[in-house]
Amino acid sequence: AQTVTQSQPEMSVQEAETVTLSCTYDTSESDYYLFWYKQPPSRQMILVIRQEAYKQQNATENRFSVNFQKAAKSFSLKISDSQLGDAAMYFCAYRSYNNNDMRFGAGTRLTVKP
Amino acid sequence: DGGITQSPKYLFRKEGQNVTLSCEQNLNHDAMYWYRQDPGQGLRLIYYSQIVNDFQKGDIAEGYSVSREKKESFPLTVTSAQKNPTAFYLCASSFRPGLAGGSSYNEQFFGPGTRLTVL
Numbered sequence: 001a002q003t004v005t006q007s008q009p010e011m012s013v014q015e016a017e018t019v020t021l022s023c024t025y026d027t028s029e030s031d032y033y034l035f036w037y038k039q040p041p042s043r044q045m046i047l048v049i050r051q052e053a054y055k056q057q058n059a060t061e062n063r064f065s066v067n068f069q070k071a072a073k074s075f076s077l078k079i080s081d082s083q084l085g086d087a088a089m090y091f092c093a094y095r096s097y098n099n100n101d102m103r104f105g106a107g108t109r110l111t112v113k114p
Numbered sequence: 115d116g117g118i119t120q121s122p123k124y125l126f127r128k129e130g131q132n133v134t135l136s137c138e139q140n141l142n143h144d145a146m147y148w149y150r151q152d153p154g155q156g157l158r159l160i161y162y163s164q165i166v167n168d169f170q171k172g173d174i175a176e177g178y179s180v181s182r183e184k185k186e187s188f189p190l191t192v193t194s195a196q197k198n199p200t201a202f203y204l205c206a207s208s209f210r211p212g213l214a215g216g217s218s219y220n221e222q223f224f225g226p227g228t229r230l231t232v233l
Contacts (some may be wrong), residue, residue: 009154011140017202035221043202091156095220100145100164100208104156 001092002027006105013082014113020067021077021108023092031097032055034068039089039107041061048090051075053097071104086111116223117141120205125230127192135190135228137205144210145187146220150174151202160203164186166212177209192230203228 003026013019018025025034036048051068058066063083067076067109079086118139126184127133145164159172163182177196178181182188188207192199206222 004156033220037224043227045204045206047221047223051220098223100147100162100210100220101159102147106154106156111181 001095002029002032002094004092004103004105006090006092006108008108009106010073010109010111012111014032014080015082015084015088017082018078018080019082019110021079021090021092021110023075024107025073025076025092025094025103026073027073027094029096031094033097034066034091035095035102036064036066036075036077036093037093038086039091040085040087044081046089049077070109082112084112086110117194118223120203120206120225120228122228123226125228127194127230127232129232130194132193133230135192135203135205135230136173137188137190137225138186139188139207139223139225140186141223142144142185144185145208147206148172148178148180148186148188148190149204149206150188150205157204160190166202168230175195176188183222199230201230203230 005024031054034051038048046063049061063080065078089107091107095102119135139228148160161180163169179191204227205225208220208222
């Protein structure tokens with residue numbers, strides 16, 4: 001079974017600065033999807049960004065971008081120009097190509113300091 | 115507005131009681147899921163259903179039961195056999211892989227969650 005590891009239980013960043021959250025995964029599959037979800041204090045899970053494994057180009061969504069290193073099985077999230085509203089738990093997730101079984105990491109709690 | 119609703123937001127259960135958590139979606143998704151979230155452990159899959167009248171156990175199904183009589187609804191019952199039910203429960207839905215109507219990502223959309231506490 002695939003596993004997802006987030007090695008940073010907590011991270012902090014100064015407002016307007018950049019922060020990178022780490023995620024690694026273990027799989028023997030060649031095709032799959034990767035996601036970053038944000039869970040603010042309201043606990044609503046919100047999709048931040050997604051990446052298909054066969055696409056070499058890193059996904060970008062406004063201030064959020066990923067560094068996808070397929071050979072290293074690494075999928076880090078970079079948040080630029082951090083805002084107070086970015087404070088949340090961030091979960092990395094893996095989904096196999098042919099089924100909807102999604103595996104989540106344990107999460108990283110991001111604090112943004114004003 | 116399309117979305118996923120869960121009720122109640124907070125639920126208290128006495129020892130030995132069964133309780134049912136509601137999950138409804140109007141996104142026309144085929145697949146629905148139940149996750150349990152404990153502090154420091156991320157989300158763990160309890161049950162999932164790819165189609166009406168069919169569902170499969172996830173990683174931590176013991177002490178839980180589900181039904182899928184309608185496409186829109188996927189209620190979760192926490193039975194008295196679940197020894198440590200205090201947790202935050204999240205319901206999600208998505209399209210099935212390969213079906214028209216969704217992106218190839220088939221990302222899961224989540225409800226607002228139910229906080230269950232055993233008294």
